[in-house]
Amino acid sequence: MVDYSNQVMKLGTLLFELLSEALSLNSTYLRDTSCDVGQFAFGHYYPSYLEPNLTLGTIKHVDVNFITVLLQGHIGGLQVLHQNTQIDVTPVPGALFIICDPSPIWLIPNILECQLISNDKFKSGQHRVPANTAGPRVSISSIHPSSRTYGPIMELLSEDNPAKYREFSIPEFTAHY
Template sequence: MTTFPELDGKVKELKEFDDTKVGVRGLLDSGVAKVPRIFIRPPESHDPEANKTTGDDGSNSPLPQVPTIDLQGFDIPSRRAEIVDEISQALGTWGFFQMVNHGIPTGVLDNLLRSTREFHEQPEETRMEFYSRDPTRKVKYYSTGDLYLTKVAQWKDTLSCDFDDTSKIDLESFPDICRNEIGDYLNRLNGLKNLLAELLSEALGLSRDHLASLECFDIQRLLCHYYPPCPEPDLTIGIMKHSDPYILTILLQDDIGGLQILHKNRWLDVTPVEGSLLVNAGDLLQLITNDKFTSVEHRVIAKRVGPRRSVACFIYPRNKNQSKPYGPVKELLSDKNPQIYRETSFNEYVRYYASKGLDGVKALPHFHLTSADS
């Protein structure tokens, strides 16, 4: 049997880091001034040139920006039609858009970002109580979700909260320091989620209740990320290149920056907009829309400044619907737009996605319809 001593040693170092249960923040607290080798990312030889800042013609023309959509007036028919068209264009071309005037007060967003920082900057022994990789645990803290699969640690720590029904959230299970802030945000986000389900349905040319009727548009997970300042940011990564396996992601981020999306084979910075929320399509949305909306790859780079804080909310089917088959919406199919993907359940899709890890290769092509399926 062939062994790889260097890899075996790295796995040992990964486990030693994980066993500390204090994350990247704990490394910095211990005085680490250099990035440990478990955080050094492999060369992304198949990636476009990182941080490219010139136009396609080599000029210094400004790079394009993720569209910002103002939701104010969504209940006025003429304005709603404009918003629906903007969403259709954004998700079809970019896979992302930023929302302003979305109805959630800036104070609620600021409180959530503040409490996220406070959780991650608590004394180590307090954080350690929540540290776990148990998939059945609803509320847990960890560093790098797929640590042992990718064999590379990423420069971030995460508080993860899972729930099956946001109307029956057990706030007592959340850490004291951010319990009320998470609950307040989720209560308000529910209404915005329902509005987005309507607007996206209309952007597809469907009745406004269509996506909701598919029973796939539920808030299921909230991740509170913390990216400490990095002493050698060029050697590591905050989150590796990936697309999301869900229907939709709604992201709150602070003003530090670092999120990049892959647009037309180029990495572009997503400039934070004060008071905004960022929306991106997930793989399952691209599948059910038959490529009408696109799930775009993105990453977070490490930075010397920080900490960067972000809160990602994932929308996908509730537990009882996760074995239900989902395929391209039949109303979107025609001779000119034939079915691209086979039906799959959320559970099947996520199992395949998780088995790959964040390896820089999209999972969605694995579910392309073959001649044997048709």
């Protein structure tokens, strides 16, 4: 798990560079503003259900951290919302899933940070894991939280593109969420 976490941290650094460049900023911008500080890994266990229609599973949601890198097991179950339709994400052995809407790259930039700091240039990717009869399903998610105060990146704002969100802190968001 330590080796896996170290590799995911390296991947996170690369993803932050790519996100910075996608915003037409210096490739180190998000790292320089402490968006890549920290990492948590979570193991998820989803049992099989004889009657999945009687169980919710994990409801549609957007993660509340900067990036989530997901390693699925061999049993599917993850669904992403695309054009108001839930789409199954077929597991690929050894593949990491990163969700980004509308990008074809699988990345989860989340409302807490990516959508907010990009002033809506990036949109949050909603996803869920419905209950199913296959299983048990196991996945590992590695999240990259941050403790900084968030607001739209000033370099992205202009008279034609004013801030759509106000600045706030993580504790303030958590208390409201």
